[in-house]
Amino acid sequence: MNSTEEPVHERITEAELAVMDVLWQRPRRTAAEVCEEVCAARGWSPATVKTLLSRLVQKGAIAAEPDGRRYLYSPLIERAAYVGGESRRLVDRLFGGSAASLVAHLAETEALTEDDLAEIEALLKELRP
Amino acid sequence: MNSTEEPVHERITEAELAVMDVLWQRPRRTAAEVCEEVCAARGWSPATVKTLLSRLVQKGAIAAEPDGRRYLYSPLIERAAYVGGESRRLVDRLFGGSAASLVAHLAETEALTEDDLAEIEALLKELRP
DNA sequence: CAAGCTTGATTACATCTGTAGTCATCACGA
DNA sequence: TCGTGATGACTACAGATGTAATCAAGCTTG
Known part of the structure; x- marks a missing residue:
């Protein structure tokens, strides 16, 4: 039990964290749904949310499950693990x-x-x- | 007593923190002295330390006291305040x-x-x- | 005094981050 | 069927960050 284990995902940034929080709250959401939750609060455009979602997918922090011609996004890492x-x-x-x-x-x-x-x-x- | 007070200095980054730690340990050091403490450990060149010191001065996190043709650097913020x-x-x-x-x-x-x-x-x- | 070393200032540059625009495409309604 | 709106992919771009090289000016030592 040492404290030097590497996480499998890359570092999640401040802005990305806002998105993660939405998905931790309830997974399998579309980009639009995520935007509904955060765009107003942070003054973001929908495009920003899309960018953040893409980056999170690339970083291996969330999964994008195809659903018709869009995706449902879900966390791949648990909030507790991240927080820890x-x-x-x-x-x-x-x-x-x-x-x-x-x-x-x-x-x-x-x-x-x-x-x-x-x-x-x-x-x-x-x-x- | 709220938790939204703004610090007077800008955000100190990871790399800069290594420099701050040296100065907190003992203030009034030259760039070369700081380098002695961290360059080996982090694989930095002396130039890197100089850059970080400059940025910290700009950010108002440390003071540069003239001493001949060089400076002695000292923290302007307390470690406890930063850590807090x-x-x-x-x-x-x-x-x-x-x-x-x-x-x-x-x-x-x-x-x-x-x-x-x-x-x-x-x-x-x-x-x- | 001249050659070199020390030191801060300036510049460099790749990557990361925040924020968003553009574009092609696909589904859906008129 | 045809326009239209939604959607992800790609592109953009400024500022922060990590890391360092270059340069000019002074100090130092032969």
């Missing part, structure tokens, strides 16, 4: 690989509320009986 | 702003080692006697 990878990356880059340091930092800078702390404590009890 | 901003960004982007979710995720995906867990537990004891 990103978190790991952050911890490696900024906290010397120590997740505990990250938690410590969050606590010190009061990024963690009392509720957060309680929740984490509960979590720990579960993980280390 | 990045953590915040991650939590916002991927965990809907909930830091506890991040910790929960790390725990669930076993990104946390037994040691990490013990350390966090100790931290919590301290924070919530």
Whole structure:
């Protein structure tokens, strides 16, 4: 169990992430449907969504299932895996690989509320009986 | 206390971060000194370090104090501030702003080692006697 | 003083990213 | 059947990023 495993997909960018989020929410959507979800919020044109979908397919992050003359797009990677990878990356880059340091930092800078702390404590009890 | 404050400096990139780390470790270093610390490790030429230093100065992330015909470079932003901003960004982007979710995720995906867990537990004891 | 080394400034350039336009084609309705 | 709208493929293009070379000017040492 080391933290240096390479992901099978290439790096997902900020803009692409918005698209992934839509597909994680519900897969098998058309480009138009994805656009409905994000174009307004991000001020994108439909063309932009199409580009991002293409790039995500190329990167191996989503699948394009033919459906008539269009595609239904679905994530190929799970959100949890992506999120885990990103978190790991952050911890490696900024906290010397120590997740505990990250938690410590969050606590010190009061990024963690009392509720957060309680929740984490509960979590720990579960993980280390 | 909201989480939308803008940093005064522009975004620091991955490569630039390596340089920042050297300067955080010890400020007032010359380009050559910085290179000594990172060029080997990252396979960089001295020119690369100079470029990164220039960009960091432009971005307002470091100061260049004249010293004879060269400069001594020092961070203008604190490491803790940077790290906090990045953590915040991650939590916002991927965990809907909930830091506890991040910790929960790390725990669930076993990104946390037994040691990490013990350390966090100790931290919590301290924070919530 | 001259030859060379050090150093920042400037320039270079490929790739990635954000954002979008164009175009050919195919299905569908009049 | 014919126009029309939807759709993906391809193209575009500016700005960011990684990585570095070149160049001019000063310092240094013989």
